[in-house]
Amino acid sequence: MPDSPLLTAAALAVIALAIAAVVGVGLKVLRSFRELGTDAERATYTTLHAASRAGQHLRAGLNPAGAAKAARQLRSLLGCDALAITDTAGVLAWDGSAEDLKPLLMDLAAGVLAGGRTAMVQSPAIVQARGAVPAAGGPPIRLEAVIAPIRANARVVGVVAAFAPSVGAGLVRAVSEVADWVSVQVELAELDASRTLLMEAEVRALRAQISPHFIYNSLNAIASFINTDPARARELVVEFADFTRYSFRRHGDFTTLAEELRCIDRYLLLERARFGDRVQVSLRIAPEVLSTVIPFLSLQPLVENAVRHGLEAKEGPGRISIAAHDSGAYAEVTIEDDGVGMDPAQLRSVLAGHSDGEHVGLRNVDARLRQVYGEGHGLVIETAPGEGTLITMRVPKSQPGHDA
Template sequence: MRRLAPRSRRTDRPGPILTQVSAEGDHERVTPAARTSLRPRLSARRFRGGAAPGPDPTEALETGVAVAAGLREPAGSAAATEALRRLAGLCGAEAAGLVRPGLPDSWWGPGRADGVALAGRARGRRLTEAGRTALPVGDGPVLVLAGGVGSAAARRTAAFVADALERARLTDGEAEAEAARLRALRAQISPHFVYNALTTIASFVRSDPARARDLLETFAEFIRHSLAARGDYVPLAGEFRSVEAYLTLARAVLGERLRVQVRVAPEVLPVPVPVLALQPLVENAVQHGVERSPDGGLVQVSGEAEGDVCVITVDDDGPGMSPEHARAVLAGTAEGAGLALVNVDRRLRAVYGPDHGLVIETAPGAGTRIVLRIPRFQPGVVI
């Protein structure tokens, strides 16, 4: 990788005015005053009156976290049963359970059958019958407490713990969604590219064994990063190494039709970024910007710091596209377009917020630029 040299924007392209397109809307439009968050909103529960919300708010919160952790274990396991015992003790209940519709439930104490029946009648709303209270946890399982929860303080404590469980459940859901998006990206590595790369390597085995060996090592590095990288985040340096490996293989396949410039500022190399945040964008530029042009084209990749933000751009001088098509690409509805850009955009927005998705600058005949603006320091984003 070369050190970043001063770069000026393309000035030799006449004609079309570039339009910035992102999932949040076009650049020319007025930004809506209210934006819809990707995260589900939690139900608000207010403690009314002057009574204290249970024995000890700190203990209730800690118990809620412990219950959430214990109930991640298989239903009926010792960890799940112990978590429910602690919850019942906190609320002064004789029994406690977490009932999952259509799945095995976890229970501690007597009255299991009656508790499960009450959970089935709750149907998404709080329900109290015969000293038993059912508290739905979002739209998922139902928390049931039996006996000794008639006081307002105990009910408030149970509601407080149910909120803690709901937050834990939503966090788990976000993590599962992120893992699914990453699996989808890894599954979208082009079989056509892999076949062409291996065929090209094979063609050098006899005529140029040294080059064949180098390309095979490059291919192994590309596959290792794309399919076997551990963790959710890697240093930006790792993403650029993967990009360089991909471009080396692509140049072996396309020859002089593919011209490449990669520039990165040293200060952004340690910045943690989601795995496979960059390589799919470069592959998109090669496939749609270079391979579709009879004379090939130029792909430029750069990374630089702007204050507390790392700005990454991927340029190609291919045919470009209309703003309407760019919007359809980010929405995943463009005919013939892959889902890689959609997955990268959604992963970035989920990690950094709705203002940090992909931005596409393009126009027919003017090439395409994809811009990522990633905070250099983001809570929770660590390697």
């Protein structure tokens, strides 16, 4: 065929291009491998990656599920035959060989748990503990261990134990460092737990604040309508029941803005039954922020503060304005009253926790917002004597891990 040389040339060109592409990809892969750095840098990356993976599994503290996953990463990091993690009561995780030692580990670790110092257990002691005897004429069984304490707030809460045929100074140092690293993860987990307990305690404090002030006044207001307006009294009883049911619920540290506003509506309905036209309320709420998650009982105490400390001491009627709008990545909520206001120096003392009694709800909400979202997310309060009070609260609209 006359055009066969052209076809052959085209085929050769395609093959050449394919070879060039393969070579190009290979060079790129080789270059990317070199970009990982030297052997030492790659070893550092591997170490940090393993530590990061293990840390994720210890976020909840020392428990069997997390310890088992972390032990795999830490054994790979240390390059030992077996690695175990314990608390003070028993073995939480064992990864690797020599599992016949697992029932004996707590006895081997007793001195470390009691004294808090890293120990090396030599082969003869382990052989005796295992009850293992080498076969006649066979090589002696050799296995050694490094056992290092896990500490949390100066308490020994467990150990890390690494097993290898021979233990040198390098492994002793490495196991001690790993145990110190695990200690930091456990302390962070305990800190998270203590912050959660603190938040729960603060919510209980808010509920205790509601009880003596608001409940007594609400019941008096309801009682005043029993003879004069029984239908109104029944309505208020229902609202009071709904308010207390929400305020004293036992589940969850978070709620939605919509739920908190419903609670505030019931609260203000009961307060208006007591104050009549002296309390005037206006609301401006953007629908798109109603589903925003906020800490439970974070708005109601601010409104109660406005009523009790702003309007109750004021002569004549007073107004409370509640607004919520979209502000980019945040939902911004403001609560403003035209009450008596307060001295800014007194306000600073209240927020710093130096003033007991009054305004405990204000301080409590400010502290909880800072704990949950960071120091930059506390309440912004503008006030002066005789000038009323404006409180602004900003919360992120996206909050992974916070369920209402």
